[in-house]
Amino acid sequence: MLAPIVPVSLNHVLLGKARIADAIYEHESGTKIIPSSLSVKELKRLNHSKLKEVGKKLRKMADYIIYDSAAGLGEEAIAAIEAGDELIIVTNPEIPAVTDALKTSKVIEEMGKEVRGVIVTRVRGTRTEMPIANVRDMLELPILGVIPEDSAVQSALVMKDALIHTHPKSKAAKAYRLIAARIIGNGNYRENVSLWERLLGR
Numbered sequence: 001m002l003a004p005i006v007p008v009s010l011n012h013v014l015l016g017k018a019r020i021a022d023a024i025y026e027h028e029s030g031t032k033i034i035p036s037s038l039s040v041k042e043l044k045r046l047n048h049s050k051l052k053e054v055g056k057k058l059r060k061m062a063d064y065i066i067y068d069s070a071a072g073l074g075e076e077a078i079a080a081i082e083a084g085d086e087l088i089i090v091t092n093p094e095i096p097a098v099t100d101a102l103k104t105s106k107v108i109e110e111m112g113k114e115v116r117g118v119i120v121t122r123v124r125g126t127r128t129e130m131p132i133a134n135v136r137d138m139l140e141l142p143i144l145g146v147i148p149e150d151s152a153v154q155s156a157l158v159m160k161d162a163l164i165h166t167h168p169k170s171k172a173a174k175a176y177r178l179i180a181a182r183i184i185g186n187g188n189y190r191e192n193v194s195l196w197e198r199l200l201g202r
Contacts (some may be wrong), residue, residue: 011037014050020057029165032062035186048079055083072100073107081108086116088144088183091131093120098138105139117144119179124149145179147172 006025012018013034023034051067058065069080079089087108091101105115120132125148136143151172156163164173178201 006035009037010034010054013054014048017155018052022176024061027162029162031162034058044136044182048075049082050085051079073104078107081092081111084113086114088116088119089139089141090119090121091135092122093132093135095130098130098135102139105141115141116183117142117148119145121147122149123147144182147175147179 006023008018008022010023010075012025013020020034024032025035026032055065055067063165068078069077070108071077088109089101089104091097101118108115118135118139120135120143123129123132123146128139132143132146148171150170151164152167156166159166163170164176169175
């Protein structure tokens with residue numbers, strides 16, 4: 001989701017121009033977000049190594065902190081890997097994407113970090129896609145969840161809001177809630193996602 005234009009962003013914090021508390025914005029759902037700037041000029045000046053330092057302060061404010069990193073293995077992504085305790089790789093069921101995910105998992109291993117598992121997005125269930133079981137076998141990592149291709153995702157992007165807030169009954173939103181429940185250890189949580197559980201071989 002594109003970051004909104006805000007007076008204080010994560011970039012200001014990493015540049016030492018603002019306190020972390022000033023960059024926190026609360027969504028009406030209660031979720032707290034720290035957006036980053038879209039400015040390319042600012043990105044070039046950032047010291048991404050400070051992200052780990054910021055993370056230590058955030059640990060005192062929340063039970064769960066999610067770093068949403070850019071794709072690839074650039075400086076920003078490496079900084080997010082270093083800052084996180086556990087890593088979740090997000091990919092889609094196409095060979096180039098899964099190959100990139102494999103490279104990322106190897107780099108994470110070399111950095112001494114743990115990969116919790118993989119989330120596979122934009123799954124249409126067509127014959128031209130990699131089967132979920134093949135993705136799991138290729139990456140040698142557990143599949144935390146499968147997100148179906150859903151037009152509601154694009155609608156939420158246009159609305160600049162979270163999918164589970166704008167379209168809570170959509171297939172993708174239900175799949176995201178199930179993944180969140182698995183991550184926090186709520187094994188009793190159930191949603192009507194039997195098709196995607198079948199794709200997972202459950």
